[in-house]
Amino acid sequence: MNNEMELLFDARSTNEGLARVAVAAFVAHLNPTLEELSDIKTAVSEAVTNAIIHGYGNLQGYSRHGEVRPSAGDYFPGKVRLACKLADGVLDVTVEDQGKGIEDISKAMEPLYTTMPELDRSGMGFAFMEAFMDHLEVESSPGKGTRIHMRKKMTSGSWIPGEE
């Protein structure tokens, strides 16, 4: 079965969980292994978090159970687009923002490289996306935004006997 979905949400930290759950539910009918599921959720979490905190500068993950830490800073309005496509057992995920963009993509993709070390970022986001998905493509232009495209072949396959 081929299938597509698209989700557009505010660039707020609360929506990281929403994005993970949405993608997990999107592939659920393939009976993915726990490992596959956590690979996909981690990769999506990385791309979406990057869009929110780097793309739009919304740092208010500094919160607890819905409270916003006073020093969390302003909210910069912006949307993150998450698109998923399943065709022949291959999952395509696109995460897009219209934020500040990346000046030097290959530098940004180096493991441990981060522009926010003081905020406890580790610089492992792109490394995880690369490790957990089969294919990663980054397009970005400064001032315009960033588009991440990831692909993963689902080992569970595209067909479950008796399903269709």
Add this chain to the structure above:
Amino acid sequence: MENFQVIDNCLMVKLPEEVDHYQAGYICQEADRFLMEENVCHVVFDFEDTVFMDSSGIGIIMGRYKKIACLGGKVYAINVGRQIRRILDLSGMSALVEVLA
């Protein structure tokens, strides 16, 4: 839900079910408050309840490690399941942190 406890000179941090950017700020902030105010040398991160972690979790651990390692403190990760283990291995954290299943 996360919680913090000081036992002897160890800070025990029970991590929440999902360790992501949304949760990370509060955890870092609270852990650092304990490191400053209490007589803490070592930090133990307990993953018992944790089913999901992304690079935000690596940031939490790495940041605390940098603060206490220079004073001879150690960082432990306990009750580490498979998914968390892979993340720790991939990021190289397993070399700095004592990881216990």
